[in-house]
Amino acid sequence: MAAGAAVFPGVASALADADYTIDIAPYSLEVAPRRFIKTIAYNQQVPGPLLRLKEGVPVTIDVANHSGNEEVVHWHGLFLPSDVDGAMEEGTPAVPPGSKARYTYTPRPAGFRWYHTHTFAGGDFKKGLYTGQEGFLMIEPRENAARYDQEFFLALHDFGANLEGSGDGSMNPAYDVSTINGRTLGFGEPLRVKQGQRVLLHVLNSSATEPHWLAFAGHQLRVVALDGNKVPQPKVVPMLRLSPAERVCVEVEMDRPGVWVLGEVRKHVMAAGMGIVVEYAGSSGKPQWQQPEKLVWDYLQFGAASDASAAESKAIEVPLVFQSKFAGHGAMDEWMINGKSYPKTDTVALTRGQRYRLMFINKSQDDHPVHLHRHTFELKKMAGRDTSGILKDTVLVTAGTQAEVEFTADNPGLTLFHCHQQNHMDMGFMMLFRYA
Structure with a gap:
């Protein structure tokens, strides 16, 4: 089966056993003695099981949805094809209630990643990331990593x-x-x-x-x-x-x-x-x-000094302005990128191999942890201060400030960008990049 395929009942049953299985189902979590939270979880535990995968070694993971809502699992921080990354906006199929999906991919890069639901919650705080649907994902490097006790x-x-x-x-x-x-x-x-x-x-x-x-x-x-x-x-x-x-x-x-x-x-x-x-x-x-x-x-304490000789960046600048729009009393604010809310946001075309500088201009009164799918970016400037060498997939852009990051467009396919606050994402703080 090709990497990135999602397979549903009737087909999945005829295939070989998966390396891992994730079961999405209601769960009563005891957070304190005799205090229970009714939520949705992976494999009847919160957080879900730790998945240790090997960089460059293909893996097959079956996902069974026993919840009452359609679900999808996002493999956060991995460089995956769009149809298996785990965002329906990119084209990964949803898993309907009572159905199964099979994810087959080659995990990379090495490092501490995670997996989680990527569904709309809106005003329902029993859905999406408000639930217990999260798990650790450790991609072991090809070479032996440093050992700890x-x-x-x-x-x-x-x-x-x-x-x-x-x-x-x-x-x-x-x-x-x-x-x-x-x-x-x-x-x-x-x-x-x-x-x-x-x-x-x-x-x-x-x-x-x-x-x-x-x-x-x-x-x-x-x-x-x-x-x-x-x-x-x-x-x-x-x-x-x-x-x-x-x-x-x-x-x-x-x-x-x-x-x-x-x-x-x-x-x-x-x-x-x-x-x-x-x-x-x-x-x-x-x-x-x-x-x-x-x-x-301070992020910048971990960075390398910015190289003055590299000041003339060849990266194409992409300004992204963050603002909110009051939607009326009792309603959730609409969030906008460059004046538009998803799904009406502009889709930015990328050229494979080109370097881009995303300019996050936060004109709102809220902080925003923004996440780019399927790529890693390098922090270049935070609130007017230059840096280099810090590689991330999520960065906090504080209220009223500007941050700049660079990445190379090296993973073709639809690529989602959004604020990782569930309520901001749900109310339009998303957009897509596409490869030309």
Whole structure:
């Protein structure tokens, strides 16, 4: 079967067994003792199963949809054909309720990616990324990667038993439960470590709409990769900031025996449950937390100095202006790119092999974590400051600022660009690139 094929019932049953199976179905998630959230999940767990794939080695994954809505699985951060990438806007078929699909592809590039639903939710907070439909995707490099004593995968996610809009016209959901790996702080098993170990943490923000700030009491975090891509300048930082869909990989030296909290820096979010206990072997007692005084984060500290000799970029500039339009009291705002909302947004033609500079001009009062499918881009300028070498697939463009990124058009096919906040995407913050 050709890479990128989606196969439905009657055909899939005649094919060989898949390497992996993902079952989409309703699930009752116990986020705290005797507190359950009714959601939709992969394989009856939140987050879904960790898939470890080998770069360049073809894989077949069956997806069975036992939910009541059509679904699709997006393989976030991979360079895939449009018909298997997992966005219906690009041409990946939806999986109807009660049906199956088969995804066959060759995973690349190596690094920490993830997979998740890519469906419309609108005002229904029991659909899309508001659910528990997310999972870790690790693409192992062809060569042996650096080894660590332990590695942990952590997904930050927000839930609400009865989510409702905020009433301010933007319909931003207000959450009452925040979790790490589907559990609130103190519920479930701690991360168990030993003194002297070097630990690698793979952190994902799978929240539908919320950024998160994460610190590890008593320890420093050495950032080695953003969105699964190694950074030019690894740096030790006191905390991480992750916008929706972003990933950060950090090294931690286990040199402070005790029982500690790894958790959200903002007090009200930790109070909602976002934290996890880290316990050294032989240690016991109440988990310790040290409250940072302020929020600190800067992408550019991980970048290489911009090369002045390369100032004359040969990239074609593509301005993309972000604005909102008031849609009326009680309605969700419409989001626009260059004055138009999806599906009426312009489709930009790309020439294979050409370098492009996307100029994100945020004229709105909201921050936007914007994501480009099927490609990786390089940060070139953030709020007037030059940089180079930082490779990402999602970047936060803060309110009232401009960011510039470059990518090479090297993966033909329809390519979706959108804000990764579910409510912004649903209300028109999307557009397509196409190859000429």
